[in-house]
Amino acid sequence: DQQVKQNSPSLSVQEGRISILNCDYTNSMFDYFLWYKKYPAEGPTFLISISSIKDKNEDGRFTVFLNKSAKHLSLHIVPSQPGDSAVYFCAARWSGSRLTFGEGTQLTVNP
Amino acid sequence: EAEVAQSPRYKITEKSQAVAFWCDPISGHATLYWYRQILGQGPELLVQFQDESVVDDSQLPKDRFSAERLKGVDSTLKIQPAELGDSAMYLCASSLGPQETQYFGPGTRLLVL
Numbered sequence: 001d002q003q004v005k006q007n008s009p010s011l012s013v014q015e016g017r018i019s020i021l022n023c024d025y026t027n028s029m030f031d032y033f034l035w036y037k038k039y040p041a042e043g044p045t046f047l048i049s050i051s052s053i054k055d056k057n058e059d060g061r062f063t064v065f066l067n068k069s070a071k072h073l074s075l076h077i078v079p080s081q082p083g084d085s086a087v088y089f090c091a092a093r094w095s096g097s098r099l100t101f102g103e104g105t106q107l108t109v110n111p
Numbered sequence: 112e113a114e115v116a117q118s119p120r121y122k123i124t125e126k127s128q129a130v131a132f133w134c135d136p137i138s139g140h141a142t143l144y145w146y147r148q149i150l151g152q153g154p155e156l157l158v159q160f161q162d163e164s165v166v167d168d169s170q171l172p173k174d175r176f177s178a179e180r181l182k183g184v185d186s187t188l189k190i191q192p193a194e195l196g197d198s199a200m201y202l203c204a205s206s207l208g209p210q211e212t213q214y215f216g217p218g219t220r221l222l223v224l
Contacts, residue, residue, distance in 0.1 A: 004153070036215075043115070043202055043215030044154065089153050095210065098167060101153025 003027045004092050006102035014110055019077040021105050023090035026071065030092040034099070035064060035075050038087045047088075048075070080109045113137040115216035117203050123222045129191035132219045136185070136205030144213060145178055145188050146202040154202055160186065161209060193223045 005024045013019045031052040036044035050057040050064045063076045087104045116135040136143050146154035159167040163183040180186040204213040
């Protein structure tokens with residue numbers, strides 16, 4: 001039972017343009033969502049999070065949007081840079097629960 | 112900047128052998144996690160410690176996997192005997208508390224032949 005799904009295994013964008021990574025979830029109990037970034041041969045690095053009481057959280061070039069009615073969140077990166085090329089995981093939990101990760105999306109930003 | 116340390120970084124073993132992975136969390140982090148990540152999938156929690164106590168090992172295959180955190184600091188994950196299907200990345204993470212941000216180590220890539 002895949003409760004967190006990232007339906008796009010890969011995404012390719014041009015440097016300077018916007019990258020939009022999507023994530024869907026099925027468990028309505030989830031109330032906290034996170035995005036992690038992973039470079040090859042490294043562990044995942046925390047990027048940004050959002051609580052279910054909000055619908056948007058912004059940190060520099062990174063913005064996460066949450067649509068609770070659609071059980072959908074997205075990560076926007078603008079402008080995209082070649083150093084953003086990595087695998088991006090979304091993750092979700094509710095209070096006291098474990099983190100549930102999606103399958104990841106490989107982002108490639110072309111110079 | 113403090114980091115989660117893991118060793119070894121790579122391990123190749125034959126099936127039926129025993130393997131062990133070590134993790135040293137960020138100093139002061141009471142909560143420690145072991146995850147397994149299969150290629151093309153996201154990390155999946157195997158076991159979670161709060162200090163030296165196991166608080167969640169519901170996804171740990173206990174017939175062959177064991178984990179300990181005897182003094183509530185570093186931790187060891189063991190597989191005995193290893194099977195072909197255990198080939199994966201084993202990630203350790205730590206956090207100040209169970210609902211705090213988790214910080215991951217670089218992982219141990221295991222290949223079982």
